[in-house]
Structures are given as structure tokens and as C-alpha cells.
Amino acid sequence: MHRFTNENFKYSHIIFGAALPHAELVVTQAVALREYVINRALLQSLGGNSPLYVGLPKAWLQIISEKGFNINFLVCNLLWIVTILKNFMLGCRQIFFELTKLALYSLKESKQRCRYVYFSDLTRSCLPQLNASLESRCVINWYLRWQDKPDNIQELCHDVEECANALSLGGVKLSFCRSPYPYPTGAVYVAKYIIWAIQAITLAAFSMLRGRWWHSLLLAEAAKAAVIRLSDGKNLALQYLFPNSRSYPPLWTYELNASKSEILFYFYSTNNNVYPIGTKNALLSTRLSLLNWPNYLVWSKTHAAFIKDCDKRGAAIKEAGPIWFSDNEMPVPQTTAPTIAVFPVQPQRLYRYCLLGLPFEYYVPEVAKRFLKDIADAASAVEARVYFKNKRNIQKLAHPSVRMLCDSLAGRDNFSIIDPDTSAFRVIEKADIVVSMPFTSTALAAHQIGKPSIYYDPMFSIASDDPSAHGIQIIRGFEALKAWLLIQVNEVQRSI
Numbered sequence: 477m478h479r480f481t482n483e484n485f486k487y488s489h490i491i492f493g494a495a496l497p498h499a500e501l502v503v504t505q506a507v508a509l510r511e512y513v514i515n516r517a518l519l520q521s522l523g524g525n526s527p528l529y530v531g532l533p534k535a536w537l538q539i540i541s542e543k544g545f546n547i548n549f550l551v552c553n554l555l556w557i558v559t560i561l562k563n564f565m566l567g568c569r570q571i572f573f574e575l576t577k578l579a580l581y582s583l584k585e586s587k588q589r590c591r592y593v594y595f596s597d598l599t600r601s602c603l604p605q606l607n608a609s610l611e612s613r614c615v616i617n618w619y620l621r622w623q624d625k626p627d628n629i630q631e632l633c634h635d636v637e638e639c640a641n642a643l644s645l646g647g648v649k650l651s652f653c654r655s656p657y658p659y660p661t662g663a664v665y666v667a668k669y670i671i672w673a674i675q676a677i678t679l680a681a682f683s684m685l686r687g688r689w690w691h692s693l694l695l696a697e698a699a700k701a702a703v704i705r706l707s708d709g710k711n712l713a714l715q716y717l718f719p720n721s722r723s724y725p726p727l728w729t730y731e732l733n734a735s736k737s738e739i740l741f742y743f744y745s746t747n748n749n750v751y752p753i754g755t756k757n758a759l760l761s762t763r764l765s766l767l768n769w770p771n772y773l774v775w776s777k778t779h780a781a782f783i784k785d786c787d788k789r790g791a792a793i794k795e796a797g798p799i800w801f802s803d804n805e806m807p808v809p810q811t812t813a814p815t816i817a818v819f820p821v822q823p824q825r826l827y828r829y830c831l832l833g834l835p836f837e838y839y840v841p842e843v844a845k846r847f848l849k850d851i852a853d854a855a856s857a858v859e860a861r862v863y864f865k866n867k868r869n870i871q872k873l874a875h876p877s878v879r880m881l882c883d884s885l886a887g888r889d890n891f892s893i894i895d896p897d898t899s900a901f902r903v904i905e906k907a908d909i910v911v912s913m914p915f916t917s918t919a920l921a922a923h924q925i926g927k928p929s930i931y932y933d934p935m936f937s938i939a940s941d942d943p944s945a946h947g948i949q950i951i952r953g954f955e956a957l958k959a960w961l962l963i964q965v966n967e968v969q970r971s972i
Contacts, residue, residue, distance in 0.1 A: 488683075490675050491691045491698045493705050495730035498768065503690045505724040505766050506697075507533060519830055521545055531555030533689070560689040564680055567695025571673045574699050578666050581659040592631035593619070594656050594713040597722050601802035601897055603639050603650070612803035613899035615719070615744065620645060622796065626714045633713070656716060657700075657728060660707040668706045676702070697727035704731040712737045719744055719801065723763050725770075733770075741769035744801035746779050746917040746946065747821070773799065775920055778946045798921040803899035808906040809892050814860040814968040816961065817907035817927075818851050819900060819918040820844055822866050823875045838914075838937060841875045846934040847913055848878070852885050854958040858965045865894040865903050867916070901925075908968045909961065915944040923948060928964045932957055 487499035495502050510532075517530035518540075527548040528540065533556065534549075541547050595602075595615065605612040616632060619625060632645070633653040642651040676698060680691040704712075712735050718725075720743045729739050767787045773796040774780045780793045823829065823844045848864070855862045864882070866874075885891045894903055900918045904910055910922035910929040922929035931938075931950045934957075940950050951957050 485690070486688065488679055488691060490672070490679050491694055492727070493698070493701050493731055494733055495701070495727055498730070499690075501766065501768055502724075502727065503693070506690075506693055507536070508762050508766055509723065511762055515830070515832075518545070528552065529555065531557075531559040556689070560684060560692045564684060564692035564695060567680065567692065567699060568677060570696040570699040571677065574703055575666070575669055575673060577655075577659050578669050578703070581661050582663050582666050584661050586661040589658065589711040590630040591626070591628055592633055592713050593626070593629055593715045593717065594653065595619075595632065595634045595717050596656055597719055598634050598636050599802065600636055600639055601804055603634065603636060604643065604645060605803065605805045612805075613800040613901040614803045615717075615742075615799065615801050616645070616650065618800035619717070620648065624794065624796070629714065656713070657704050658707075658711040659703065660710075665707060669702065672702050672706060673699075694727060700726070701728040701731050704728055709735050714738065715740055717742060718769075724766065725768065738771060739769065740771045740773055741767075742773035742796070742799055743775060743779070744799045744917075746775050746920060747915050775799070775917070776946060778943075798901070798917070798924050800899060800901055802897065803902065804895060804897040806895045806898050808863065808894065808898065808903055810906075811861050813890070814858075814909065814965045815863055815907045816851070816855050816860050816909045816911055817863045817865065817900075817903050817918075817922070818848075819865060819867070819910070819912040819916050820847060821913045821916060822870060823878055824870065824873050825875055828873050829875075838935075841877050843935055843937075844875070844878050844913075845881050847932060848881060848885065850934050850954045850957060851911055851932065852888065852891055854954065854961050855890060856888070857958055858962045859890075860909070860961065860965050861890045861892065863892055863894050863903055863907055865898065865900060866896045867900075869896040909964045911957075911961075914938055914942070914950065915946075919948045920946055928967075930960065 485500065487496060489496050492499045492502065514530055514532065517528055520526070521528040527546045529548060529551050532552060534553065537547055537549060537552055598615070602614050602616065604614055604616055611617060616634070619632070629648060631649040631651060633651055635653065635656070637652060637654070640652040642649055644650070676695065680695045683689070683691040712732065714736070715738045716729065716732070717740045720741065725739065732739060764786045767783075768789060768791075769787070770791055772783050772787075772791060772793045774783055774793055775798055776795060780795055783793055821839045821844070823839055823841045829840070852862060864885075882893060886893050901921060904918065904922045904925055904927055907927065910918065910927050911932050912919040912922075912929070914931040914933055919929045919931055929948060931945055931948055933950055933952045934954065936952045938950060938952070940952070942950065951960050
């Protein structure tokens with residue numbers, strides 16, 4: 477990934493604040509978030525044998541041109557100008573929003589907050605379910621069980637607005653907080669922010685006229701960071717937790733370096749690394765190669781070693797074991813027969829799959845259907861029941877041929893489709909045997925729980941010692957799968 481190393485790239489503390497030492501990386505991350513837009517434009521250019529039309533910095537366009545793409549620089553530069561103007565306007569709107577909030581809070585009395593932790597980027601299914609008979613395997617419940625959390629936590633805050641009603645979880649309050657950071661009270665902070673806002677808008681505008689677009693690009697993020705920078709640093713959370721569904725640290729988190737708050741980036745899955753088939757050398761995606769979180773929570777030593785390869789700054793990495801994330805209230809079916817929990821990787825429609833830009837053809841319909849059909853047939857042969865669960869409900873993005881096969885297999889007496897929003901951990905706990913498509917994290921979770929667990933490769937494409945397996949056995953081919961399942965089923969029946 478190209479970094480902006482040109483000496484003309486001058487970054488201002490007014491915009492970047494505590495992130496100034498990392499400004500080049502922060503700007504690169506902000507542009508890299510346009511990955512799908514870039515991939516779509518590249519594919520359209522290749523497929524139509526036409527010029528490339530995408531708004532990007534001149535430095536990146538130059539590199540793409542050197543790779544042989546025909547680029548219409550005039551149109552691309554105009555598109556980039558429009559993108560920057562849009563971000564400038566969004567930044568001004570965010571400044572107005574933050575200023576309004578500060579003005580409202582200036583009228584309130586300052587109060588000392590209790591010891592709390594903030595969870596960002598959650599959904600309703602990440603919160604405990606109201607059904608008291610079922611302990612959901614969600615990240616909140618995982619955190620309450622985590623032995624390394626701070627002592628004497630009184631409140632857990634989240635950003636799920638549809639779950640605004642507060643709950644009590646064993647004496648710990650669970651509540652909705654619209655903002656991850658507190659707004660200071662007092663007119664002096666409003667005055668400080670107004671001064672900063674005038675400086676920031678003026679700087680971004682004049683920088684834009686001089687071709688220094690990066691200040692406008694990050695103006696909205698800077699508006700949030702300035703609230704913390706100009707405040708007294710009180711009432712911040714003990715920890716801020718971000719899931720691996722997010723890519724990079726928000727600009728405001730850099731302002732917490734001088735406080736006692738801890739930023740944690742946790743992985744609720746491990747299928748993040750990419751090893752091209754036939755090799756043992758990890759190919760880092762753009763997202764992974766630009767990681768720079770201060771603290772990581774990972775599943776295992778192998779996972780920790782991989783993150784060290786991604787982020788070489790010496791960040792703190794802590795092994796936390798498998799981390800729950802989301803769940804629902806749907807019960808897992810009960811049966812007396814030996815059960816096999818099956819976890820695939822859903823192939824997406826071709827247009828969506830192409831945008832991912834994967835370096836190999838494995839998560840495609842041909843492999844997925846062979847994976848599913850082989851396991852269903854092998855389960856029937858050994859008289860076992862299948863619990864089939866997709867990771868999430870992607871609806872129309874799922875490839876139709878695979879959906880049709882799932883619907884067909886659901887007609888079998890020994891084949892149950894589990895709601896995708898049900899936690900994989902609950903399914904694994906109910907199952908006797910676990911089969912996963914390479915290299916989903918469910919295989920590791922099952923191994924941790926103590927269930928027989930393998931990766932199944934129906935195409936003989938993956939080496940038995942592939943490092944992505946984290947030490948989990950890889951079974952290749954239908955006959956080997958059936959033989960392994962027969963051994964496991966016999967073990968289950970002997971233990972009854």
C-alpha cells in the first residue's frame with residue numbers, strides 16, 4: 477500500500493492533534509477505506525477495456541498507471557476534488573454538531589462518572605438477551621467472564637440506540653451512550669472549541685486551495701478528537717473496546733494516550749489472514765497491513781504471531797481465548813443422534829465476490845457446494861445429524877446456487893439449518909463433532925471447548941500443514957472425511 481512520503485505533505489497539529497506522529501499512516505488509512513470503490517473502478521476498467529474513472533490522490537493514480545491501467549487523469553482528479561469538497565462539508569457539519577452538544581452540556585452541572593467501559597460498533601445481537609433461561613454468548617457476557625478486565629467496573633456502555641433501556645447484569649449496569657467520549661461542562665470549553673473550529677475550517681479551506689486535501693479529508697474526524705483534546709480528560713472510560721469488524725483507530729482515540737483509558741481491538745474471529753493456496757507465506761490484505769491499534773486481544777499464540785507480522789510497531793498483544801460476539805434467543809434443536817456442527821464460508825454473488833479482490837479462488841460456489849454435499853452424504857452414511865450454520869444472514873448477496881442446495885438438503889430428516897444469528901459457540905456446545913470450512917474460527921472454538929474438530933477441504937487444494945489452520949487437522953476428500961466421521965460417531969456412541 478502506497479504511503480504519502482512526499483515532503484510536500486505537511487500535516488497540521490490543529491487537525492491531527494496527538495495523531496500527528498502517525499499522520500501519514502492515518503491519511504493512508506482514510507483513503508484505503510475506499511477499497512471497494514477502487515476495486516469496482518479497476519474491474520470496470522479491465523472488463524470494458526476503458527479508461528479508469530475513480531477519485532484518488534495523484535500519487536496513487538500514478539502508481540496504478542505504472543501497472544498498465546489507462547487512466548483519465550482529468551476526470552479522476554475532478555472526482556477526487558468532489559470527494560474532498562464533500563468531506564470538507566461533512567467536516568463543517570460535524571463541527572457544528574459537536575459545538576451544539578458542547579453548548580448544551582455547558583448548561584449542565586459537572587458530575588463525576590462511575591467506573592465504566594465502552595463498547596463500540598455493536599448491534600442488538602451483541603447484547604444479552606432478555607430470556608433469563610438462556611445465557612447468550614454475546615461479547616458483553618464474554619467480557620463479564622473475562623478475568624483480565626479492570627476491577628470494580630460499575631457500568632458497561634454501548635452504542636446500540638435501539639436498546640436504550642438500561643439493564644442490570646449481576647450488579648453491573650448496562651446502558652446506551654450516544655457518544656463514546658464525555659462532553660465537558662462549562663462555557664470555557666465552548667469558547668475553546670469555537671477558536672479551534674475557526675482555525676480548523678480556515679486551515680482546511682486554504683489547504684484545499686493549495687492542493688493539501690488531507691486536512692479536509694479528516695476534518696469530521698478532527699471535530700470529534702478536538703472535544704477530548706480541549707477538555708479536562710475527566711470521566712473517560714477505563715477501556716474502549718472495538719471489534720475486528722472495524723478497520724482502523726478513530727482519530728479521537730489518539731487523544732487518549734495521555735489518559736489512563738485503554739484502547740482494545742478484539743478479534744471475534746480468526747479467519748483474517750490469507751495464505752495463497754500452495755504457499756505458507758501470508759499475503760496481507762490492505763486492511764491488515766495498515767493496522768496500528770495500541771492493544772490487541774487475540775485467540776491463541778499462533779494468532780498473536782500473525783498479528784505481530786501485521787503490526788510491527790510492538791503493540792501489546794494479549795491472548796484472551798475465543799471471544800463471543802453475537803447471539804439470539806433461538807434454541808438449538810435437541811436430538812439423541814450424534815450431531816455434526818457444520819460451519820461454511822458463504823460464497824457471494826459474482827459481482828460482490830469480485831470486489832473482495834481475493835488472491836485465490838476457494839470461497840466460490842463450486843467449492844461450497846462440494847463441501848456441503850460431501851458432509852451431508854457422509855453424515856447420512858454414519859447415521860449422524862447435521863447442524864448447518866452460516867456465519868451471518870447475507871440474504872440476496874449469497875450465491876443463489878448454494879442457497880438452492882441448502883434448501884434441498886433441508887428436506888432431509890438428518891439436516892437442520894440453524895438461524896445464522898445464533899452464536900456458533902452455542903451450536904458447538906450442543907454438537908458432538910465439528911466440521912468447518914478452511915479457515916473459519918469455529919474450528920478453533922470447538923477445539924478450545926474440547927469437541928473433535930477439523931477443517932474439511934473437498935478439493936484437495938490446501939496442504940495438510942497449512943499455517944492458517946492454527947494446528948487444527950485438515951481432512952481432504954470425501955472418503956477421508958467419512959472415515960474420520962465414523963471414528964468420531966463410534967466414540968460418541970460408546971460414551972453414551
